Amino acid sequence: MEIIKWIGFNTIPIGITISIFLLIYGKIRHIKYLDPEVPLGRLLFFLGNIFALGIGFLSVKYGPQAMDSKTIAEGIMYIILGYSFCIYGFTFFFMTGMRRAYDIGFPFWIYPVFIVVTSLSRLVNEDIYEFLLLGMYIFLLQPGRTSE
Known part of the structure; x- marks a missing residue:
């Protein structure tokens, strides 16, 4: 049971x-x-991020519920639900951003690096974090290669 909780x-x-x-x-x-x-x-990037964040919230809901489970079967059920939502949600979140970055003309690996830098900047200063978080929506405003 301790392994399930961990x-x-x-x-x-x-x-x-x-x-x-x-x-x-x-x-x-x-x-x-x-x-x-x-x-x-642009629209698919916006809708994709909203969908992926919704799935991510479900993973936050179901994953840690395994720690409060009474039986092993219940714990395994919550682990399967939590990990499925987590893996699918975060993969979809990173993939939509990477595809949009490539569509704009940036290297696709810029998006995950930007997300990590933005998340770590919250430890330094809350204002810098909010400023960099707005940078994610620049992807919505930039025209892609297909619309040129």
Whole structure:
């Protein structure tokens, strides 16, 4: 039962790590839905991020509930739900941003680096964090290669 509680406690970091490995594997193997070189428009970027964040909130809800489970079967059910939502949500979140960055003309790996720098800037100064968070929406305003 302690293993289930530990796995439930670490749902988000392990899910994000698995998502990053899936993105790398998808790029190496040129998997259609995990290849960041597929263009993505402004509306799909906006709707994709909203959808991915909604799925991410579900992972935050179900993953840690494994720590409060009474039986092993209930804990495994919450772990499966939490990890599925977490891996799918964060993979989709990173993929929409990477596709949009590539569509604008930036290298696709800029988006995950920007997300990490933005998240770490919150530890330094809240105002810098809010300013960099607005930078994500610059992707919405920039025209892509397909609309030129």
